[in-house]
Amino acid sequence: MxxxxxxxxxxxxxxxxxxxxxxxxxxRKRTQSRALRWTNNLGVAALNTLLIRLVFPTAAVGVxxxxxxxxxxxxxxxxxxxxxxxxxxxxxxxxxxYGQHVLFHAVPALWRLHRxxxxxLDIDVTTGVRFHPIEILISMLIKCAVxxxxxxxxxxxxxxxxxxxxxxxFNHGNVRMPGWxxxxxxxxxxxxDMHRVHHSILMRETNSNYGFNLSVWDRxxxxxxxxxxxxxxxxxxxxxxxxxxxxxxxxxxxxxxxRTR
Numbered sequence: 296m297x298x299x300x301x302x303x304x305x306x307x308x309x310x311x312x313x314x315x316x317x318x319x320x321x322x323r324k325r326t327q328s329r330a331l332r333w334t335n336n337l338g339v340a341a342l343n344t345l346l347i348r349l350v351f352p353t354a355a356v357g358v359x360x361x362x363x364x365x366x367x368x369x370x371x372x373x374x375x376x377x378x379x380x381x382x383x384x385x386x387x388x389x390x391x392x393y394g395q396h397v398l399f400h401a402v403p404a405l406w407r408l409h410r411x412x413x414x415x416l417d418i419d420v421t422t423g424v425r426f427h428p429i430e431i432l433i434s435m436l437i438k439c440a441v442x443x444x445x446x447x448x449x450x451x452x453x454x455x456x457x458x459x460x461x462x463x464x465f466n467h468g469n470v471r472m473p474g475w476x477x478x479x480x481x482x483x484x485x486x487x488d489m490h491r492v493h494h495s496i497l498m499r500e501t502n503s504n505y506g507f508n509l510s511v512w513d514r515x516x517x518x519x520x521x522x523x524x525x526x527x528x529x530x531x532x533x534x535x536x537x538x539x540x541x542x543x544x545x546x547x548x549x550x551x552x553x554r555t556r
Contacts, residue, residue: 313420336421359449368446384447423467466490
């Protein structure tokens with residue numbers, strides 16, 4: 296299975312679709328230069344991709360193949376239909392990413408890494424790939440541990456990685472959806488209007504709507520918030536720190552966890 300090519304192809308298709316949607320039907324007016332933000336946000340994404348390939352050459356799919364070969368994990372120890380193993384694995388991985396997201400908000404040292412994602416002064420498709428490289432490495436370690444414990448099939452891991460990347464770009468999109476469609480879709484999947492609340496400067500809103508893919512986890516664990524108090528056009532995106540345009544530069548982003556202002 297050509298995992299890198301499949302992921303790259305899915306990324307390119309979803310990114311192009313969301314970028315066109317943002318041009319055709321934007322939800323909010325931009326406050327910052329798109330050229331500045333996109334260049335640096337995509338620079339972070341490119342750096343993360345290179346780093347993951349250097350540190351984890353076969354990514355989590357390789358861990359799934361190794362687990363199958365050595366009999367590690369639940370689904371390699373019991374007899375179960377392939378469709379069930381794939382479905383449960385994708386579901387559990389999605390829950391694990393929700394839990395990881397809550398943890399990165401709750402633990403101060405982890406928040407210093409994750410706040411780089413929140414410090415974007417606008418929110419659009421590129422925000423969905425803007426994460427600090429150390430956070431990406433920690434996230435990969437967590438995913439590998441879950442895959443090994445579950446004995447998740449390699450196909451499940453590939454499906455999950457493609458879904459996670461696609462839904463992250465989708466729910467960070469600066470796109471307008473009809474109200475009735477948003478209300479229907481968010482019953483299952485996190486929508487842009489639902490996740491945008493999470494990028495509010497108000498901490499009570501930042502600490503809500505942690506889901507990336509399925510919306511059920513926020514409802515089950517009581518972290519769901521339907522709308523921002525100031526409305527989607529009136530809300531302020533970002534955090535209290537790092538609100539100057541120069542903070543959008545790649546060098547500033549990478550050093551941000553060790554800076555206080």
